[in-house]
Amino acid sequence: MGRPGSTGGFDRLGGYRYLPISEHGLIGDLRTAALVATDGTIDWYCCPRFDAPSMFASVLDADRGGRFELAADVPARTRQFYFPDTNVLITRFFAADGVAEIQDFMPVVDESREADRHRLIRRVVSVRGTLPFRATVAPRFGYGAQQHTVELVDGHAVFRSPELDVALTATVPVETDGQDVLAHFKLLEGESAVFALDRVSDAIGPRACPNREAEQQFQATVRFWRHWLSQSRYHGRWREMVHRSALLLKLLTYAPTGAIIAAPTTSLPEQVGGERNWDYRYVWVRDAAFCIYAMLRLGFTAEAEAFMGFISETGIMRGTGESGPLQIMYGIDGRCDLPERELAHLEGHLGSAPVRVGNAATGQLQLDIYGALIDSVYLYDKWGQPISSGHWDEVGAVVDWLCDHWDQPDEGIWETRAGRRDFVYSRLMCWVALERAIRMANRRGLPADLPRWQRARDAIYRQIMARGWSTERGAFVQGLDDKVLDASLLMMPMAKFISPTDPKWLSTLDALTSDLVSDSLVYRYDPTASPDGLRGSEGTFSICSFWYVEALARAGRLEEARLAFEKMLTYANHVGLFAEEIGRTGEQLGNFPQAFTHLSLISAAFNLDRALG
Structure with missing residues (x-):
C-alpha cells in the first residue's frame, strides 16, 4: 500500500505521496464521481459534474491538489470492497485494538434532472473494539488554482471559493486551521460518525446528516443500485x-x-x-x-x-x-x-x-x-x-x-x-x-x-x-x-x-x-x-x-x-x-x-x- 516516490507532502499510510492508480474505488451519483483510495482518502472529486474543476485532486498533485483524508489514527491494515451489488464502497481498517469501516456513497436523486444538492456521505463505524480516527478536509478549488475561505458556523464548516461553495457537516467536533477542517475522535464498538459534504448556495443551505439520516440514505442508495442491477439478463460464468x-x-x-x-x-x-x-x-x-x-x-x-x-x-x-x-x-x-x-x-x-x-x-x-x-x-x-x-x-x-x-x-x-x-x-x-x-x-x-x-x-x-x-x-x-x-x-x-x-x-x-x-x-x-x-x-x-x-x-x-x-x-x-x-x-x-x-x-x-x- 506504499506510495512510491515519497519526497514530502502529507503523510499517509506508509508515508508515501501517491498510491498506484489501481488502489482506488469509485463512487458516484450519476452526475459526478469520486475516487476513494484504499487508505480512506478521497483523491479525486469534481463538483457538481464530471467535467467541473476538481476540489480534491491529490491523485494529480499530492501537495496542491486537495484531499479528504479519513483514517484510523493508529497503525492499521486496510481492505476495500463494494457492498454487494451496489456502488457503495466500504474501506475497512484492521488495528491492534479493533476493526472499523468507512462507508462511502453518494445518494442518487431524481435521474431525470440535474440535482440542486450534491451530497457525498462518509460514515465511519466501529465494528469491533475501539479505534481513534482523524479527518482532514482540505479542498483546493478550481484544480488547485483558486483561493478559498473556511468558517465554522453552528457546528458545520463552509468552504467558499469564487465558483463553488461547499459545506461540511459532521456528528463529531471539527476545527479549522484557517484553510482546512480537522477532526480527531474515538469510536467505541457499535458507535458511528458521519461526515457529509454538500454543495451550497444562497438557495441551498447546509443541512446536517445525523446518524439516523445517514442510515436511511445508505439503505436508499443500496436499494437504488440493487434495483437497477436486477434488470440484468446475464447469468453466465463471470x-x-x-x-x-x-x-x-x-x-x-x-x-x-x-x-x-x-x-x-x-x-x-x-x-x-x-x-x-x-x-x-x-x-x-x-x-x-x-x-x-x-x-x-x-x-x-x-x-x-x-x-x-x-x-x-x-x-x-x-x-x-x-x-x-x-x-x-x-x-x-x-x-x-x-x-x-x-x-x-x-x-x-x-x-x-x-x-x-x-x-x-x-x-x-x-x-x-x-x-x-x-x-x-x-x-x-x-x-x-x-x-x-x-x-x-x-x-x-x-x-x-x-x-x-x-x-x-x-x-x-x-x-x-x-x-x-x-x-x-x-x-x-x-x-x-x-x-x-x-x-x-x-x-x-x-x-x-x-x-x-x-x-x-x-x-x-x-x-x-x-x-x-x-x-x-x-x-x-x-x-x-x-x-x-x-x-x-x-x-x-x-x-x-x-x-x-x-x-x-x-x-x-x-x-x-x-x-x-x-x-x-x-x-x-x-x-x-x-x-x-x-x-x-x-x-x-x-x-x-x-x-x-x-x-x-x-x-x-x-x-x-x-x-x-x-x-x-x-x-x-x-x-x-x-x-x-x-x-x-x-x-x-x-x-x-x-x-x-x-x-x-x-x-x-x-x-x-x-x-x-
Missing part, C-alpha cells in the same frame, strides 16, 4: 465481473442528458513520467456507442434509450462538426467546444506532466465513429425500441454524407497526432455504418437510396480486401498498402465483415498473436513501426485484450480464449475495476476506471460464455 462492469458503466452515465463519459478522470498517465496524459471526462461517440451495445446485451434498454435521447436533443447527427456531421466527442451537455489547456501548477501523478483539461482531439476526423454510432442505432432499433422517423432521417443524412467521404485519410481510432492516414479500421467501420443502415432500411421498409449505399459499401469491402491485406505479412494491416499490424482489426469478425474462420482472418489472428500479444495482453500497435506523434511508450491496451479473447472464441479456439480471459481478470484491481492500460509489471495505467475496458469485458464474457455452452 456474473460478478460482468455485473461490476455494468455498475461501473452506469456510474459513468450523466443522468440529466443520458451522456456516457469515457472515464471520470483526467491526465492519469499512460506512461509514468510521460506526456500521454489526456482528459477523458467527455462523451466519445465511439465509446458511448459501444457502451450501448454492452448495455443492450445485458438487458438495460433504458440507458440505450437515454443515449438516443442525448443524440436527438443535442442535435449531434444534424451536423455540428467542421469535418462532417459528427465530432468525435462532446461535452456531457452536448457542447462542441472542449478547448485543451495545461495546468502547469500541478505536477501530475508521480510527476507525470502535463496535466491537461479539455481535449484538442475534438477537431480530429475519425471516420470509424460513424460505424460505431450507426451500429448502436441499429442494435437499439432491433433490441430496444424501433427508431422514430426523425431518427431515420438523421441516419439517412449521415449515411449519405459517408457515401461521399469514406475514402479519405483520418486520424483513426487511436487519435494519433502525427497527421491523417488511410487507416483500415476507419474503412472497416464506414462499411459497418453502411451495412447496418441497409439492414435497417430493408428490415423495416424505410426509404433510402439503397443502390447508392450498396455501391459505397461494396467499394469499401473491395478496397480493404485489395489494399488492407498484406501478402508479405499474411495479415490485414493498419493502413492501406502498408505492413504494420494494428489490434483494432480484431474487430473485423465482430463487425461481421469477415468470417471468424476465414483463412485470411485466421492468418491475421496468428500474426497479431505473434507481434502484439504478451501473455494474453495486447498492444495497440508498435509505435516505432508506426509513429503516432508522441514521445514515449505505453502499456498494453485492455480493450484490445478483451477483443482478442472474443476473436479467439469466435474462431473456435475456446481453450485459448478462456485462458486469456481468466488471465485478464487477474489484472483487475481489488474491487474489479480496470484502467485504460496495463504496464509491464501488471500496474494499471491511464484514466481510471475506463468505460472502454469494461464494455469490452462484458462483450467478451457474454460471447465466450455462449460459445462454451
Whole structure:
C-alpha cells in the first residue's frame, strides 16, 4: 500500500505521496464521481459534474491538489470492497485494538434532472473494539488554482471559493486551521460518525446528516443500485465481473442528458513520467456507442434509450462538426467546444506532466465513429425500441454524407497526432455504418437510396480486401498498402465483415498473436513501426485484450480464449475495476476506471460464455 516516490507532502499510510492508480474505488451519483483510495482518502472529486474543476485532486498533485483524508489514527491494515451489488464502497481498517469501516456513497436523486444538492456521505463505524480516527478536509478549488475561505458556523464548516461553495457537516467536533477542517475522535464498538459534504448556495443551505439520516440514505442508495442491477439478463460464468462492469458503466452515465463519459478522470498517465496524459471526462461517440451495445446485451434498454435521447436533443447527427456531421466527442451537455489547456501548477501523478483539461482531439476526423454510432442505432432499433422517423432521417443524412467521404485519410481510432492516414479500421467501420443502415432500411421498409449505399459499401469491402491485406505479412494491416499490424482489426469478425474462420482472418489472428500479444495482453500497435506523434511508450491496451479473447472464441479456439480471459481478470484491481492500460509489471495505467475496458469485458464474457455452452 506504499506510495512510491515519497519526497514530502502529507503523510499517509506508509508515508508515501501517491498510491498506484489501481488502489482506488469509485463512487458516484450519476452526475459526478469520486475516487476513494484504499487508505480512506478521497483523491479525486469534481463538483457538481464530471467535467467541473476538481476540489480534491491529490491523485494529480499530492501537495496542491486537495484531499479528504479519513483514517484510523493508529497503525492499521486496510481492505476495500463494494457492498454487494451496489456502488457503495466500504474501506475497512484492521488495528491492534479493533476493526472499523468507512462507508462511502453518494445518494442518487431524481435521474431525470440535474440535482440542486450534491451530497457525498462518509460514515465511519466501529465494528469491533475501539479505534481513534482523524479527518482532514482540505479542498483546493478550481484544480488547485483558486483561493478559498473556511468558517465554522453552528457546528458545520463552509468552504467558499469564487465558483463553488461547499459545506461540511459532521456528528463529531471539527476545527479549522484557517484553510482546512480537522477532526480527531474515538469510536467505541457499535458507535458511528458521519461526515457529509454538500454543495451550497444562497438557495441551498447546509443541512446536517445525523446518524439516523445517514442510515436511511445508505439503505436508499443500496436499494437504488440493487434495483437497477436486477434488470440484468446475464447469468453466465463471470456474473460478478460482468455485473461490476455494468455498475461501473452506469456510474459513468450523466443522468440529466443520458451522456456516457469515457472515464471520470483526467491526465492519469499512460506512461509514468510521460506526456500521454489526456482528459477523458467527455462523451466519445465511439465509446458511448459501444457502451450501448454492452448495455443492450445485458438487458438495460433504458440507458440505450437515454443515449438516443442525448443524440436527438443535442442535435449531434444534424451536423455540428467542421469535418462532417459528427465530432468525435462532446461535452456531457452536448457542447462542441472542449478547448485543451495545461495546468502547469500541478505536477501530475508521480510527476507525470502535463496535466491537461479539455481535449484538442475534438477537431480530429475519425471516420470509424460513424460505424460505431450507426451500429448502436441499429442494435437499439432491433433490441430496444424501433427508431422514430426523425431518427431515420438523421441516419439517412449521415449515411449519405459517408457515401461521399469514406475514402479519405483520418486520424483513426487511436487519435494519433502525427497527421491523417488511410487507416483500415476507419474503412472497416464506414462499411459497418453502411451495412447496418441497409439492414435497417430493408428490415423495416424505410426509404433510402439503397443502390447508392450498396455501391459505397461494396467499394469499401473491395478496397480493404485489395489494399488492407498484406501478402508479405499474411495479415490485414493498419493502413492501406502498408505492413504494420494494428489490434483494432480484431474487430473485423465482430463487425461481421469477415468470417471468424476465414483463412485470411485466421492468418491475421496468428500474426497479431505473434507481434502484439504478451501473455494474453495486447498492444495497440508498435509505435516505432508506426509513429503516432508522441514521445514515449505505453502499456498494453485492455480493450484490445478483451477483443482478442472474443476473436479467439469466435474462431473456435475456446481453450485459448478462456485462458486469456481468466488471465485478464487477474489484472483487475481489488474491487474489479480496470484502467485504460496495463504496464509491464501488471500496474494499471491511464484514466481510471475506463468505460472502454469494461464494455469490452462484458462483450467478451457474454460471447465466450455462449460459445462454451
